[in-house]
Amino acid sequence: MQSLQPTSQRESVFNNEVISRFELYNSLFLTLPFYKVKDTGTLLPLFIKSCEDGVKNHETPAKLIEDFFGKYTPNTNTQDIIDLLFRFIQYIERQVVLFDAVEDASFNKLNIADEQSSLRALFLKANDDKILHEKVDQLIEDFSLRLVLTAHPTQFYPGSVLAIINDLTAAIKINDITTINQLLQQLGKTPFFNKKAPTPVDEALSLSWYLENVFYFAAANIQSGLNNLLSEYHIDPKKIIELGFWPGGDRDGNPNVHAETTLQVSKMLRQILFRCYYRDFRNIKRRITFRGVEDAMGLLQDVLYKNAFDSNLEPQDISSFIIENLNKIHDTLIKEHDGLFVDLVSNLTRKVELYRSHFASLDIRQDSRILRDVHTYCRQQKPINSLFPANYNELSEVEKIKALSFRNAKIKYADEQDSLTQDTLQTIAQIKEMQQSNGEMACHRFIISNCQQASDILQLIELFLWNGWEADELTIDFVPLFETVNDLSGAAEIMETLYTHPFYKKHLASRGGKQDIMLGFSDSTKDGGYLMANWSIFKAKVELTETAEKHNIKLAFFDGRGGPPSRGGGKTHRFYASMGKEIANKNIQLTIQGQTISSQYGSIDSAAFNIEQLINAGISSGVKEKHNVLLDKANYDTLEVMASDSYDSFLALRKHPLFLSYLETLSPLSLLSKITISSRPVKRNSGEALKLEDLRAISFVTSWSQLKQNIPGFYGIGTALKNQEKAGNWAQVEKTYQQSGYFKTIIDNCMMSMSKSDFSITEYLANDKKFGEFWKMLHQEFELSKSMLLKLAGHHSLMENYPVEKRSIAVREKIIMPLVLVQHYALEKLQHELTDEKRQAYEKLAIRTVYGIVNAGRNLA
Known part of the structure; x- marks a missing residue:
C-alpha cells in the first residue's frame, strides 16, 4: 500500500508549499479590482478579526456583525449591510477555491509512495514464495474496483469554474504569477452557481467533467501501470x-x-x-x-x-x-x-x-415501495391478472414468493398509468436499448433501495419478464440496498431466501455466480447514529459473507458514500485494508460524491493516487486474510454493548421535542430546497410537513455540518465509552482498539468529523431561552466524546496522528468561520416580522453562505 512521507517532512512541505503560498496569493487576491467590490478586500480582514473576537466573547452573530458595521461603516443602512455581506461571501467562496488549488498543486510533494509497502514489494515477495504467488495470482483474477460517481447537492461547481480551478492549480505548480493573477480575476468575475436548479441531465453533464478531464486519464494510467507490473511478474493482465x-x-x-x-x-x-x-x-x-x-x-x-x-x-x-x-x-x-x-x-x-462504448455504467435505482406499486398495477392487467390471487398484497412473504410464476408475458395495459409506474416500465424497456447501443456494461444494474424482503427483488424480475425481456437473456444484476439498522439486521436472511430460490439461483449462475449488495451508510447513520451504523454494517457484512460462501456466491459489497469511513471524510483505503477474512473484500465498490469528488478525485494526480491506494488496500488485505478480532467474544460483546448504548443516546436525541425545531430554526435546513444546486428534493413527500423519516440523509448531514456541530459523525460515542469506563471494562475497550484496525479506523474518522465541528461559534446559544438546554446537551456529548476518544487513542488533541490533514482542516475552518456567523445572523433575522423584500434578502444571504461552508468541508458530504 502506498504511504505518505514521514510526518515531520510532510508538515514542512505543507507549511512551505501550501500555507506560505496561500498567504501570498491571498494577499494578491484581496487587492483585485472586482466589479462592485470597492474596499471589500480592505474590510474583509477587519471583518474576520471582528468575527474571531466576537466568538471568543460569546457574542451573538447579530451583535458582532452590527458592532462591526457601526465601527467601520457607521453610515450604512440595512441594505448596504446586506450588500457588503454578500461581497464578503463572494470573496470567502473564492478564498476556499484558492486554498484548494494551492493544496492540490502540492499534492505530489505531499504524497510520495513508499516502495516498501507498495504492490511492487508484494509481488517481489510473491516471486520467492510459491504459495503467496498463487494467492496473489488468484486475487488479481478475482479483484475489481468500481468507483461510482453520484450527484449530490454538495458538488455544485459549474464546468467553467472547474476549468478555472484546474488551470489555477497548474499555474500554481510552476508559480506563474501572471497567469495566476489573470485566473484569480477570472474566478472573481465567474458565477459559482446557476440561477435555476439543474435538471438531472445538467447534473450528469457537470459530473461528466470529471470523467472527461480526470478519470479518462487517471484510471487508464493506473491500469497501464498495473498491467506492466503484472507482466513483469508473469501474471496475465486483467481489467481491474x-x-x-x-x-x-x-x-x-x-x-x-x-x-x-x-x-x-x-x-x-x-x-x-x-x-x-x-x-x-x-x-x-x-x-x-x-x-x-x-x-x-x-x-x-x-x-x-x-x-x-x-x-x-x-x-x-x-x-x-x-x-x-x-x-x-x-x-x-x-x-x-x-x-x-x-x-x-x-x-x-x-x-x-x-x-468500451459506454464510459461509465449507468445504474438504475428506485425505492422498493414504488416498485411494489408498479407490480400491483401490472397484476391488474391482462393476461397477468389471472396468475395472482386478488389478496396477493395481504399474503405473507412466503406465500407471495410461492405465488410468483416468472412467466414471460406481454401485458396489455388497459388504463392510464401514473408517472412513476410509467417511468419504471419505460426504463425497463429502455435498458435493453442502451445495452444494444453502448454494450451490456452501459446499464446492467438495478438497485432496489429500502429493500426489506426477498420479494422486492423477485417482483422486480417479474416486471422485466413482463416488459420485453426473456428469462434466459436477462443481462441485469439486481442489487438490494439495505439502509436502516433494522434492514441491515435482516439482510442475510433475505439473501438466504434468494440464493435458495430456483429462478434466482439460475439467474445468478447466468451472471457468473456474482451478487452485488449495496449498504447505505447515510441512512443508517440518520437512523441509528455513527457507532450503531458502523457496527450494524460490520455485522451485516460478516453475516452476508457467510451466507454467500455457503452457497458458493461471489459477493461484492457496494458501499454508499464510500462506506462507514466517510462520515468523517476519512481514510477510505484504511477501512478496506482493515477487513478480515470474514468479510468479502475482493470487489471494492463505493460511491464518490459531493466534495469527495473534487477533493480526492479532482485532479489526475490525486485521482490516480487514491485509486491506487484502494487497489493496494484491497489486494494487500486479501493476501493477509487476517481473522477479524472484533469477532472474538470479548471484543464482539464490548462493541455490541457500546453500539447499543450509543444507539439509545442517539435515539433519545432524535426523540427530543426540540430536535427538528432546532435544526429548522438554526440551520438552513428549511432553505435547502431553494438552493439551485440539485435536481433532487430535500425530502421525500415534499408537499407534506417535515418529518425526520422523510428527510433525505444528505440534507440531514448537511444541516448539522452547516451548524459546525456534525452530530451524525459522533453523537453517542462518548456516552458509550464512558459507560464502559464506569462498568470497569476500559482495559477491554483499549485492547479492542489496539487489536482492531477496523475499530481504529472508525475512531480515527470520528475524530476527523469532530475536528470539523466548532461549538464555540454557537456558544451564544447556551443562554437562549428556547434552545439553551438543548445546545448544552449537544455540547456536553461533544466534549465527553472528545475526552473519551483522546483517552482511548492516547492523544492530546484530535487528529494528532494526522497533523497535515489537521492543519488543512483548521485553515479551512478559519476561512469560512465568517460565513457561519453571517448565516446565523441571517437566520436570526428571519425569525422576526419582515417585509417580503427583506425576507427574500435574508433568505438569499443565508443560502449563499451554504456553498462556501460545504466546499471548505470538502469530504464531509
Whole structure:
C-alpha cells in the first residue's frame, strides 16, 4: 500500500508549499479590482478579526456583525449591510477555491509512495514464495474496483469554474504569477452557481467533467501501470477498474428523473467518450504518417469522428472494432517501423478496453415501495391478472414468493398509468436499448433501495419478464440496498431466501455466480447514529459473507458514500485494508460524491493516487486474510454493548421535542430546497410537513455540518465509552482498539468529523431561552466524546496522528468561520416580522453562505 512521507517532512512541505503560498496569493487576491467590490478586500480582514473576537466573547452573530458595521461603516443602512455581506461571501467562496488549488498543486510533494509497502514489494515477495504467488495470482483474477460517481447537492461547481480551478492549480505548480493573477480575476468575475436548479441531465453533464478531464486519464494510467507490473511478474493482465454513474439513472426520491432522462444521459456519456477517443486519435494521426497503416487509420478516423459528432448516427457498441484496428496499427509499427509511437497506440487501446462504448455504467435505482406499486398495477392487467390471487398484497412473504410464476408475458395495459409506474416500465424497456447501443456494461444494474424482503427483488424480475425481456437473456444484476439498522439486521436472511430460490439461483449462475449488495451508510447513520451504523454494517457484512460462501456466491459489497469511513471524510483505503477474512473484500465498490469528488478525485494526480491506494488496500488485505478480532467474544460483546448504548443516546436525541425545531430554526435546513444546486428534493413527500423519516440523509448531514456541530459523525460515542469506563471494562475497550484496525479506523474518522465541528461559534446559544438546554446537551456529548476518544487513542488533541490533514482542516475552518456567523445572523433575522423584500434578502444571504461552508468541508458530504 502506498504511504505518505514521514510526518515531520510532510508538515514542512505543507507549511512551505501550501500555507506560505496561500498567504501570498491571498494577499494578491484581496487587492483585485472586482466589479462592485470597492474596499471589500480592505474590510474583509477587519471583518474576520471582528468575527474571531466576537466568538471568543460569546457574542451573538447579530451583535458582532452590527458592532462591526457601526465601527467601520457607521453610515450604512440595512441594505448596504446586506450588500457588503454578500461581497464578503463572494470573496470567502473564492478564498476556499484558492486554498484548494494551492493544496492540490502540492499534492505530489505531499504524497510520495513508499516502495516498501507498495504492490511492487508484494509481488517481489510473491516471486520467492510459491504459495503467496498463487494467492496473489488468484486475487488479481478475482479483484475489481468500481468507483461510482453520484450527484449530490454538495458538488455544485459549474464546468467553467472547474476549468478555472484546474488551470489555477497548474499555474500554481510552476508559480506563474501572471497567469495566476489573470485566473484569480477570472474566478472573481465567474458565477459559482446557476440561477435555476439543474435538471438531472445538467447534473450528469457537470459530473461528466470529471470523467472527461480526470478519470479518462487517471484510471487508464493506473491500469497501464498495473498491467506492466503484472507482466513483469508473469501474471496475465486483467481489467481491474470500472466506473459507475448515477445521475440520470437514480430516480429514488427524485421525480425529475424520467426514462427519457436516462436515455439522454446514456447517449451523452457515449458521445463524450468518443470525443475523448477522437482527441487522442488526432494526436496519433499527427505522429503516425508512415505507410502500411493507411487503411486502419482511415477506418478509425471515419468511425471515431462520426460517433463523436454525428448526432443522427444509430449508435452501436463498436469497441471491439476499434481495438481490432488499433492492434493492426500496433503490429505494423512493431514489424515495419521499429515501434515508433507505438506507445500512443497502446495508450488509446488501453482506454478503449477500459471504457468500451459506454464510459461509465449507468445504474438504475428506485425505492422498493414504488416498485411494489408498479407490480400491483401490472397484476391488474391482462393476461397477468389471472396468475395472482386478488389478496396477493395481504399474503405473507412466503406465500407471495410461492405465488410468483416468472412467466414471460406481454401485458396489455388497459388504463392510464401514473408517472412513476410509467417511468419504471419505460426504463425497463429502455435498458435493453442502451445495452444494444453502448454494450451490456452501459446499464446492467438495478438497485432496489429500502429493500426489506426477498420479494422486492423477485417482483422486480417479474416486471422485466413482463416488459420485453426473456428469462434466459436477462443481462441485469439486481442489487438490494439495505439502509436502516433494522434492514441491515435482516439482510442475510433475505439473501438466504434468494440464493435458495430456483429462478434466482439460475439467474445468478447466468451472471457468473456474482451478487452485488449495496449498504447505505447515510441512512443508517440518520437512523441509528455513527457507532450503531458502523457496527450494524460490520455485522451485516460478516453475516452476508457467510451466507454467500455457503452457497458458493461471489459477493461484492457496494458501499454508499464510500462506506462507514466517510462520515468523517476519512481514510477510505484504511477501512478496506482493515477487513478480515470474514468479510468479502475482493470487489471494492463505493460511491464518490459531493466534495469527495473534487477533493480526492479532482485532479489526475490525486485521482490516480487514491485509486491506487484502494487497489493496494484491497489486494494487500486479501493476501493477509487476517481473522477479524472484533469477532472474538470479548471484543464482539464490548462493541455490541457500546453500539447499543450509543444507539439509545442517539435515539433519545432524535426523540427530543426540540430536535427538528432546532435544526429548522438554526440551520438552513428549511432553505435547502431553494438552493439551485440539485435536481433532487430535500425530502421525500415534499408537499407534506417535515418529518425526520422523510428527510433525505444528505440534507440531514448537511444541516448539522452547516451548524459546525456534525452530530451524525459522533453523537453517542462518548456516552458509550464512558459507560464502559464506569462498568470497569476500559482495559477491554483499549485492547479492542489496539487489536482492531477496523475499530481504529472508525475512531480515527470520528475524530476527523469532530475536528470539523466548532461549538464555540454557537456558544451564544447556551443562554437562549428556547434552545439553551438543548445546545448544552449537544455540547456536553461533544466534549465527553472528545475526552473519551483522546483517552482511548492516547492523544492530546484530535487528529494528532494526522497533523497535515489537521492543519488543512483548521485553515479551512478559519476561512469560512465568517460565513457561519453571517448565516446565523441571517437566520436570526428571519425569525422576526419582515417585509417580503427583506425576507427574500435574508433568505438569499443565508443560502449563499451554504456553498462556501460545504466546499471548505470538502469530504464531509
